[in-house]
Amino acid sequence: MKKFFLFTLSILLSTSCFSFELRSPVKEGGLTYGKLDKDEKLYLDNQEIKATKSGFFFFGLPQDATQLTLTLIKNNKKTKLTFPVQKQKWQEEYISGLQQDKVSPTNKNQERIQKENLLIKKARDNFNQNYFPFCFDRPVKNFKRISSPFGTRRILNNIKKAGHSGVDYAAPIGTKIFAPADGIVALVHQDMFLSGKTLLINHGFGLFSSYSHLNKITVKEGKKIKRGELIAEIGNTGRSTGPHLHYVITWQGVRLDPEQLINDFSCSKK
Ligand SMILES: [Zn+2]
Known part of the structure; x- marks a missing residue:
């Protein structure tokens, strides 16, 4: 403090x-x-x-x-x-070769996505106020590169999508992911249509971090966790074109730029 x-x-x-x-x-x-x-x-x-x-x-x-x-x-x-x-600078990015049904999902899959989004929304609504994370570290130490920064306007198979909701860290399957700050595990899901194995952490006062396309989740729902604790492994599950971590930070549902938070609030050496 x-x-x-x-x-x-x-x-x-x-x-x-x-x-x-x-x-x-x-x-x-x-x-x-x-x-x-x-x-x-x-x-x-x-x-x-x-x-x-x-x-x-x-x-x-x-x-x-x-x-x-x-x-x-x-x-x-x-x-x-x-x-x-x-003002910040945001990029544009073209992606092709994704399975068509994951770019424009069928009605049945659309229903599934909505249900899964509701699970995440519900978990995010239920925030306690016991934490105040003044340190916010990068959750992966060993990654190859940032394959897509936050805010990038994506054009998937020629269909324009909203700005990228998080940052993508490309790294081999099994790369360790550590808690960026103290918190409590708000949601563990083993198979979401878009995000595959998914983990959500509540850091208090409306601040959440989420982790998608995971290979393995090593913490249970409701567990209190400390900054730096092992929480998961990078994978390639759900809608993903290669092993990477899709990392999202939200405050009261507003998506924030994770790398900006790391620059401003990291307490560990980069
Ligand atoms: Zn992503």
Whole structure:
């Protein structure tokens, strides 16, 4: 905690009439954090941003965020604060040769995908607030390359898809995956149509990490885990063109850029 606090103080931006502080700059697809006083409340759109007992909070911004507007309430007085959002560069990528039924799934498979997505959504809704992950490491140490960064606009068999929801680390089957931060295992699924063997971890305050196309999952649902603990192995299950980890981070359902989080919050040597 000490390390985090020092780091925070050096880059916080303070507003004059409040003790409210926010880390700056805020970035597209990024996680940002700050500190509130006990008598201050913070809202992003209509959603209250909960803080820890000592006043720390964080929130994430989507890939296409242009401006950040926060509402701060103190002594029944509302104040709107607007911050510019720093633009990031996103790529485009062409993929061909995927099985046609996985690019445009049949009705039956579409039903299955919806059911499986609901399982993930339900697990993400059920978040506790006991954790506050101020360290966020890269979950794989030995990978060949990033085969697809977060936010990449994908064109699968000539069909344009939404921006890539996570980052892909290409590595041989069996490569070890470690927990990036403390948390609790929210979901273990052995065979999802798109993501194959799938693992979801709850890091608290609405922050989740998920791991797809796994070869093996070494933790059980409901287990508390520590940063750096072995959780799974890279595989090639589900919709996948080669062994890799599809790694997704969400805050309250908003997809964030994992590599940005690693740059900003990693506590281990890269
Ligand atoms: Zn991916």
